[in-house]
Amino acid sequence: PGLYVQWDKNTEEDLYDGEGSFIEEEAYYGLPYLVFISDCKPLCIEDMKLALPVSFIYETEDGKSLFMNIGEYDGKPLVYGKDYWVAVIALDRAGNYDESFSMCGPVRTYEDMSISLDAGWNLKSVPKRLLTSNADACSVFGESSTVIYWNGTCWEFPTNIEPCKGYWVYTPEASMSNVKFKPMSTDSTTPDVPASLNLAPGWQMVGHTSTMPVQWYQSMGSLQGLMGVEYKFSNIITYSHNEGWGGTISLGFIDLLSEGEPDETPYPVGVLKSEGFMVPGQGYWIFMKEKGTYASVESVDFYPEGEIPYPAAIE
Template sequence: SAETAGVSAEGTISQRVDLSFTTTTSQGKYQFYGGATMDGSPLQAGRLIYAVVDDQVRGQITVTSPGQYAAQYGPYLEVPVSAGDLGKTIRFQTDSGAEAEQTQLIVSGLLVAKSLTFSSKPSVAADFTATPLQGAGPLSVKFTDRSSGSPKSYYWDFGDGSTSTDRNPLHIYINDGVYSVGLVTGYWNGQSKTVVKQNYISVGAVSPPNAQVGLNPGWNFISTPKMLADGMNNAKALFGRIDVGGHSIFSYNPRSKSWTTVGPTTVINPLDAVWIYTTKKDTVYLYFAGDALQIPPTKKLIKGWNTFGVTSLNTVPAYNALLSIRDRWVYVIGYDSGTQRFQNTIMNVPESAQGSLYPGFGYWIYMSEEGDLAAIGL
């Protein structure tokens, strides 16, 4: 409080007392100092600590001494505040996105000793719910953000080619199908978090996928073991939601001995094999055609190197899978996406030809002369 003196009309001295009390100036600042730990150990030197108000960075400091972000006599982690910040909260985060257990309620600009305890467990994560999850089309679905860490931006991929940047969008699915939905959230420190819920929305009378092919980070050499349903057999339907990291999808043309880019409308048939890159573990879902009287496809293989896929839902010896060209193939080589290396060569000799071929995998095959490879197991 403040006191001021004055003279009354009667000439006596009176005191006028100003009882107003301001908890924060129009422009002040907090100055923090103290220790910092990550998972119970001293926070390493060189790490950044941010002070955040309303998801905006108000201050930052570089840890110069392990376990201590600022000394008692400075330099401090300074956070400017104003009268409009009264009652808000200061949060503390590292450059890795870990958030401290401690916070600071803004009441005035002060010098504050505060130890900060961080955990390396993800403090921010993307998540959402939706309702309804299934129904006849056109189906109106309300998506609700459940992400932690107060994202500043949202990017939704509804799986049908439509997107949104709203926090809680409403989307209408027109066509029957099973749709995977993805959400990418962006944060003040440049981080982003992604969640994809596979086969999340079902529109119309659509069954779950019949099979799936797992993808590992890096290059994958894959195939489909059976004929796929119309509309679910093109590259967009199969691979449209895969994060390929800017890479094209390829197939091999043995006649020109060159690579062909697989376009969105390219139909993937049994016996075909494609190379696809993914930035993370993922899954390709397969919906088989319902016609039990499918005509088994064949694939023309020329002399030299070709590619093919296994048309069986079970592991099968190379000798059985290649029975239609039994005297014409020489070598078969698979690719292990887990190690990003080619597998051991299978040769067309009795002791080697019993080597296993796996459904969903793609293979290289060397032919001594031209032949027609027939599908099996369809």
């Protein structure tokens, strides 16, 4: 993860002018600023470590500020869900700084994902549990959107958006939103349990549970039947504004042997039909032949008995 930091430029006349260097890190060569970070509340700069940017330190378009994304410190990468304290100091030509500098914290890093919506109807999902403050339907899909979910019996208007579920989302205009995922618990007494969803026979709405494209037989591995030689569903279809309906897969042996990477262009119908991939943020309809529990891909033990499903078992 990266932690975004932005600060205003210092206008003091005796600001360090780039002659010589007070720090060995290349990212700060010639700059009169240093960024420090700590994972516990510090009392002074000496309690903090020099922060290293993911790539470079950049100037804003108006030229009044600088910004960077902190990638690591003290030889360690940042951790999702952890609190940090950040400070920026400006150096004069002698390498001195004002000890009354300001500090920001605690701030926290989050894993996130962008969700794009086309004008009209969209079939969407989220791959992981969201932050409580970020989980309501308006925060995820926008205030002007209408969100509905088929629970297997009737339609409902969800208050919060959950992983494993697929959602119909209507928006009058194309838009993009950003969602932040809930970090994993660091408390061993209350460990996180992977998301799951109980499904009854018939058509059901589900979502993809990974932030990466995953082939359907892995993503849907929790719906394998006894001994891993059949599936509890018979079809997967999806929808996108540009492609319409499609992507029905045969659940056959050839699908299981297909390899390769999905097309970088986000065409969820096409990549499901031609390459067997389910993609992040997309929702799907599946037809359940019998009841089952759909679980996050992180909790799936693929083919526990070493068996690969064969066509006759997954008609």
